[in-house]
Amino acid sequence: MLTFFGVILILLACSYVGFAVAEKYRRRPQDLRYLQSALQMLETEIAYGATPLPDALGQVAQRCEKDIAALFTVTVDQLISGDGGTVREAWERALKHFCRQSAINSADAAVLTALGGNLGISDQQDQIKHLQLAREQLKIEASKAEVEAVKNVKLYNYLGFLSGLTIVIIFI
């Protein structure tokens, strides 16, 4: 009886890990697409409205997909807290927090980090260029992510359960 429960437990745990990894692969292209459109909104705010950055980021946070809104809301909170921090610092803190809860990987985070170092510190044309560059890079990452998703989602879905099964077979 106990063995039976053990087996079920191992199978469930391993399947869960597999599903979680697969879910990350499945969600990454989507998050990257959301990020691209959020950066597009930010570009519009800066290019046409010359909206001050805290307001512009707040607007984007309200209008973008809620999965990625945290990146912008946390940055805004830091900026308006009045602790004298720069955009780069606020953005990096927000990004660290965001990386944990979203599906983006370190390459995507590097693109965003580079963008954060340039936000708000130059004239409009320059800002637009930096935002376009970041969008371009995210697009490339997104197409890679699509390919990886096709390859890996099914793989990890099965791999979790099967590795559980392997463990069970070896130990019984």
Added chain:
Amino acid sequence: MNLVSRSLENINNSLTGVVGVLPLHLRKMIHRLPPVILNQVEEVRLRYHRPLTIGLNSKDCFLHHTHGLTDTPEQAYIVNADDISRVIQLVSNSSIYALEEELRSGYITLPAGHRVGITGKVLTENSQVKTMKYISGFNIRVSRPMTGVADAVLKHLISPQGFVYHTMLISPPRCGKTTLLRDIIRQLSNGVPGLNFTGVTVGVVDERSEIAGCYHGIPQHDVGLRTDVLDACPKAVGMMMLLRSMSPQVIATDEIGRVEDVLAIEDILNAGVKVLTTVHGSSLEESNRRPVLTKLLQMKVIERLIILSRSNGVGTVEQIIDGSGKCLFKNRGD
């Protein structure tokens, strides 16, 4: 205890906006200065690789690299590149791209009316200033509300019939010219019960955003109940705009000196509107040497000239002269 904390709060109120644009470690250093000194701070200057200078109303000091103030540059806190880049971000609300107009004119107005002058490499296009790059210096000027500084001069500016005279303030820089102008505007606009003067509509053309200290178009200084402000508008154009659109009884403007300003003033005089203005200079003779002003003074339309100095502290009224050259008031010193 209560009193102490309250007085600290007062200091904080006038300095918060100024100190708020400095990096955290500099804020702490400045907040540790004794309240007597904090109350005297007129400006904070940051220049790259040079000592952080604090302008008090009596003299300039350097901020000591650990505590207090110092007069020796060797012991002073030296402004570094990180300080400069942080101040740029804090002053611009993290949005330099939104400040192109301000960078062109070389200063930014903060909420509460403080002014930040900026220097750096200026980029030009067709001999017009396009923007500024490699910003390396700041002068943060503290603006304190000074109500009542015009009390002593007002009785000379209002005729027995209750009209305002055409008035010109003559003063060297940093003698409280704009502060006095602002208080005259406020009192003319609100009315002066002591002189039986009910308020008049005042139009202000605030080209350098110094009089009203507008932030997003809203005056941050008290300029009176009946005052309309055209912020950041060229003086000559602005005076005509106000004349046509806001039917002011008095038009006030700061630092006239160009030909078109004087032409606009002539138009205003013909429209029966009173003029209240200032010029740079330390005496009537000096102002008279500037061709543009000579013309205005020769027209003999200015009815009251007020000459300021720092001889008994900021905002000392040296002399008040009427249109015929008669002296109405003369400072006899202490």
